[in-house]
Structure formats: C-alpha cells, structure tokens
Amino acid sequence: MTETVFTVERPRFDPRTGAALFGYRLGELSFTEKLEFPVPELGAEKAASGAFAHLLDLTAAVLGVSYFKLLAPLDIDLTALSLAEGDAAFLTDVYENGLGEFYARNALERFGRLRFRLSSPRTPTSSLTLLERTLVLIGGGKDSLVSVDLLERAGKAITLFAVNPKGPILSTAQRSGHEMIGVTRTLDPEMIRLSKEEGYYNGHVPSTAINSMIAALAASLYGFDTIILSNERSASEGNIAFDGRETNHQHSKSLDFERLIGGTLARASGGGLGYFSLLRPYSEARIGQLFARTSRYDDVFSSCNANFRLGGNKGPLWCGKCPKCHFVFLVLAPWMTYDRLTAIFGQDVLDNPENIPAYRELTGLSGHKPWECVGEILEAAACLWRLTGNADWRNCTVVATLRPELEAFYGQSKLETAFEELMTDSPDHLIPASFQTAVASHAA
Structure with missing residues (x-):
C-alpha cells in the first residue's frame, strides 16, 4: 500500500490583482487557498524580487498545516519550493510543535517522525528595500491594544494589520484611529467539509505562525521593515506532556518560536525585516494593569473565542x-x-x-x-x-x-x-533597543 504524501505546490502571486494562490495535494485530494492583498500602494517591483519569492514559498509551507492535518501523513513534499539553509528547521518546528495540541488531542505521534522532501537550497537573495515603518498585528483583544497604546505614548507611527478582519478587530482598529491593512484569506471549502467528516482529523493549527507569514508578505509588498506582535511571556508555558515533549497550545506565540521565525524572516528578506513581540517582558496580570489605564476600548474589545469564529461575530x-x-x-x-x-x-x-x-x-x-x-x-x-x-x-x-x-x-x-x-518585567525578550527604550518609560 502506497503511503499518503502531503505535497505543497509552488505558489503564485499576481501583483495586478493582489491575489496569491497556494496549491496542496494530500494523496489524491487537491486544495487551493487564496490570499487577497489590497492593490493600492502594493509594490509590484518588490513582488518580483527573489526575497519576496522566498517569503512566498515559506508562507505556502506554513499555510499548508491546515490541509496536512486532515490525514497527518509522515511524508511532506516541499520540492516544488525553493528554500534556504535553515528553513527546514523552522518548518519542522511548525509541523511538529506548532501542531502539538492537534497531535495530542488526536493521539498521533509525529515528533521526530516527519520526513521532509526538499529541493537544493536556494542561493542567498539581496535585501528587500523597506521603509522604517511599523506594522502591528491587531486581534481585537486587550494585548494588541496595549501595544498600540504603548507605541502611541512613545510617539511611534504605526499601521495596523489583520487577516480577515471582523467584529472587534474592525471596531478596535476604528476606535484607535490608525490605518489598517486587511488581507482576505479564503480556505478551500473542501478542506473545511472534510474536516467534519469521519476518517479525517481536525484540530488546532498555529494561527499566529500563519498570520505572521501573511504579515511578512504584506510588510514586503507595502514597505514595512518591522512587524510587531503582542505575545506575553506566559505564552511560553505549555499544557501537557505528550509524545516525549511539552505540548503548548500557544507554541507559535512562545519566545522560542519568536526567535526561530524572526531569524527565518530576517534571512529570507536579506536582513531587511524585523519581527518581535512588544509585550514579551510582561505577564498577563501586568498587561491587565496597562490595559486598565484607559477606558478607550471598553465597549469594543473582546478576547472571547467562543463568539468569534471564521464567520465573524456570532453573539x-x-x-x-x-x-x-x-x-x-x-x-x-x-x-x-x-x-x-x-x-x-x-x-x-x-x-x-x-x-x-x-x-x-x-x-x-x-x-x-x-x-x-x-x-x-x-x-x-x-x-x-x-x-x-x-x-x-x-x-x-x-x-x-x-x-x-x-x-x-x-x-x-x-x-x-x-x-x-x-509585576516585575522580564529581561528575556527580543525587543530592539530603539523600541525598548522608547516604550519602557510609558509602561512604568
């Protein structure tokens, strides 16, 4: 019996329409996912760069977890992608630790067992030419709004970013007064249907890793040299031990993953793209204290996952x-x-x-x-x-x-x-000195 192979096809991007298409094959099944980037201000010349092509290939591999998990085979074919030295370690982490909860809850042992098929490493590409501008991921909850508040107090100009913005994301962004770039992500409906059928697996995927890669594409297309997230230090704590490792629902929000993806994005962009979490020094209790300083978002923010799904606000x-x-x-x-x-x-x-x-x-x-x-x-x-x-x-x-x-x-x-x-801030973070110095006094 032939073992099932999960194959990531070469992605395509059309700068005229802002559409990126990602193809996947899972045995005899085929899927297509689509990202739609706003065309105004999109840098077509950046889309033609080797660095963007590298980021697009990395994104294709990361987005693939949503389709891979239907059967979770051991063989993953990435030979259609042109990846660099070091990318394999990053993608292995996404497919092993990023899907850790999925494996644990489905009793699937995959750590150290996945086999990646890779093409010859791509040659280094020249650096992306990006402006000194900051893209801040916003989710409509207290954490990203604390980042917005701290950056405002520090006098930093920012643009907000979200994938499929709905509900509290839109209302908090509007309340903030900052411009926002929204990217539409359309999952293949057949994948969604199969995930509910007997004989296929379903479960948690590393959404922060996915959204971060989409943000990296946006940063490169629109000319931002810094991506800021709002992951706190407690995100690094796991849930249970399974298959010989700690399983963490929030793995792609952890400091270890931040370090790994930050290095990967820096290499892929030729050192042009920075990535870090502004709230990494803080506990959730400390973030709660910072959020409570203003009532600006009291009636529009939410962190409730029960009422917010793919379809938007359900209550x-x-x-x-x-x-x-x-x-x-x-x-x-x-x-x-x-x-x-x-x-x-x-x-x-x-x-x-x-x-x-x-x-x-x-x-x-x-x-x-x-x-x-x-x-x-x-x-x-x-x-x-x-x-x-x-x-x-x-x-x-x-x-x-x-x-x-x-x-x-x-x-x-x-x-x-x-x-x-x-209430004591941790020194264990990856915040650049320029941002740390600017924000520190405003968090006191």
Missing part, C-alpha cells in the same frame, strides 16, 4: 463561559472597579457558581491548563488570591469558594510572592 462581545472570558475577567479584576468590569462583560463572571470548576482548572487545583490562550497556572492562582483582599471582589462566589483551596494548595506566602513577580 455578544463576551460569552462569560469560555476559558478566555474566565481568564481575562480574572486578570482585569485587580485593576478595575466592580462596576467597570461587569459593565464590560455584561455579567459578574466571578460570582457565577457554575464557573468554579473552570477556575479550579485555571488555577491548577484540578485538571490541566485549558487548551486556550490563557496565562500561567500560578499566575491565575496569584491573581485570584489577590482578589481575596479586594473589597469589590472578595465576596464573589468563585473567590470566596476557592480561597481556602488556594491557601491549602499553594500557601499564602507563595501566592503573594508570585503576584509580586508577575
């Missing part, structure tokens, strides 16, 4: 029932009054007894860290403990119920020390 800004709602409410509570935070969410998430099991999981009292973009276990525990001394929150059902459990499990001293550490 209110916050459901109050998902891990993201639970965690964001928790890290904002130490810095916001009861009236302000409950007005944002339309409810008191901490006073609902149905949420007690979820908060036990978030704080490490049971189960494991949820498969979601939430902070560290001890971070959640320390924030909840902090609320036991807050008059606005200490009598809420979740806080009052879990207080004795937290004390017994962690001890008061450990929780108090942990909260102090959360």
Whole structure:
C-alpha cells in the first residue's frame, strides 16, 4: 500500500490583482487557498524580487498545516519550493510543535517522525528595500491594544494589520484611529467539509505562525521593515506532556518560536525585516494593569473565542463561559472597579457558581491548563488570591469558594510572592533597543 504524501505546490502571486494562490495535494485530494492583498500602494517591483519569492514559498509551507492535518501523513513534499539553509528547521518546528495540541488531542505521534522532501537550497537573495515603518498585528483583544497604546505614548507611527478582519478587530482598529491593512484569506471549502467528516482529523493549527507569514508578505509588498506582535511571556508555558515533549497550545506565540521565525524572516528578506513581540517582558496580570489605564476600548474589545469564529461575530462581545472570558475577567479584576468590569462583560463572571470548576482548572487545583490562550497556572492562582483582599471582589462566589483551596494548595506566602513577580518585567525578550527604550518609560 502506497503511503499518503502531503505535497505543497509552488505558489503564485499576481501583483495586478493582489491575489496569491497556494496549491496542496494530500494523496489524491487537491486544495487551493487564496490570499487577497489590497492593490493600492502594493509594490509590484518588490513582488518580483527573489526575497519576496522566498517569503512566498515559506508562507505556502506554513499555510499548508491546515490541509496536512486532515490525514497527518509522515511524508511532506516541499520540492516544488525553493528554500534556504535553515528553513527546514523552522518548518519542522511548525509541523511538529506548532501542531502539538492537534497531535495530542488526536493521539498521533509525529515528533521526530516527519520526513521532509526538499529541493537544493536556494542561493542567498539581496535585501528587500523597506521603509522604517511599523506594522502591528491587531486581534481585537486587550494585548494588541496595549501595544498600540504603548507605541502611541512613545510617539511611534504605526499601521495596523489583520487577516480577515471582523467584529472587534474592525471596531478596535476604528476606535484607535490608525490605518489598517486587511488581507482576505479564503480556505478551500473542501478542506473545511472534510474536516467534519469521519476518517479525517481536525484540530488546532498555529494561527499566529500563519498570520505572521501573511504579515511578512504584506510588510514586503507595502514597505514595512518591522512587524510587531503582542505575545506575553506566559505564552511560553505549555499544557501537557505528550509524545516525549511539552505540548503548548500557544507554541507559535512562545519566545522560542519568536526567535526561530524572526531569524527565518530576517534571512529570507536579506536582513531587511524585523519581527518581535512588544509585550514579551510582561505577564498577563501586568498587561491587565496597562490595559486598565484607559477606558478607550471598553465597549469594543473582546478576547472571547467562543463568539468569534471564521464567520465573524456570532453573539455578544463576551460569552462569560469560555476559558478566555474566565481568564481575562480574572486578570482585569485587580485593576478595575466592580462596576467597570461587569459593565464590560455584561455579567459578574466571578460570582457565577457554575464557573468554579473552570477556575479550579485555571488555577491548577484540578485538571490541566485549558487548551486556550490563557496565562500561567500560578499566575491565575496569584491573581485570584489577590482578589481575596479586594473589597469589590472578595465576596464573589468563585473567590470566596476557592480561597481556602488556594491557601491549602499553594500557601499564602507563595501566592503573594508570585503576584509580586508577575509585576516585575522580564529581561528575556527580543525587543530592539530603539523600541525598548522608547516604550519602557510609558509602561512604568
């Protein structure tokens, strides 16, 4: 029996229409994905460069995870792409660690077993000529809005970027007053259909890696030399151990991945393109403190994944029932009054007894860290403990119920020390000195 091979075909880009087409084959199945870049201000001459072609090939390989995972074969054919030395390590990380949650939840062992077929390495290309301009990825949640606020306070000119902008992404971008570049991504509908059929796998893909590669194409086409993300330090903490490694829902938001993709983009662009997370020194609790300094986005931001899918907004800004709602409410509570935070969410998430099991999981009292973009276990525990001394929150059902459990499990001293550490900025980041110096005083 012939083993299934996943094949990435050579991508195509038409600067006249701004359309990029990506073809994939999974055994006898064929798929096509499309990206549409706004044509105005698109640099056709940059699209003809060797550096852009390299970035396009890398993007084709990364976008391919959405199609690969239908059957998750061991053989991946990249011979149609022209890749450079070092690209294989980056792509192996995307397909192994970036899909770690998918493998764990489908009980698939793939670490160290994938076989990549590569063509001869491409020769180095000349540097992309890019302007000193900054592209900031925005997701409609508190993290990217803190980055926007810090950059504004530092006097940095920025342009926002999003893939398939909808709902809170559009409303927060409009509220910010900054221009935004939006790229339309159209997945092959047959892939979506098959992912729901018996005999095919489905699950989490590294969306930050995907969006970052699309942002790199946009930066090169429109002339931006810096891409800024808003990934915090807690994104580096994993969820569970599986197949001999730590599995992290947020792997493509981690510092390790940031270092890997940053180096890959720099090489592909001839050193012209910079990539880093502005919030890497900060904990989620610290970001909550920074976000609470302004009420500018209170009525338009959201981090709730339950109500925001491919189709856009399916309900209110916050459901109050998902891990993201639970965690964001928790890290904002130490810095916001009861009236302000409950007005944002339309409810008191901490006073609902149905949420007690979820908060036990978030704080490490049971189960494991949820498969979601939430902070560290001890971070959640320390924030909840902090609320036991807050008059606005200490009598809420979740806080009052879990207080004795937290004390017994962690001890008061450990929780108090942990909260102090959360408010101490980490030196472990990749922020260039020019940005770090400009922003540091405004985060104090």
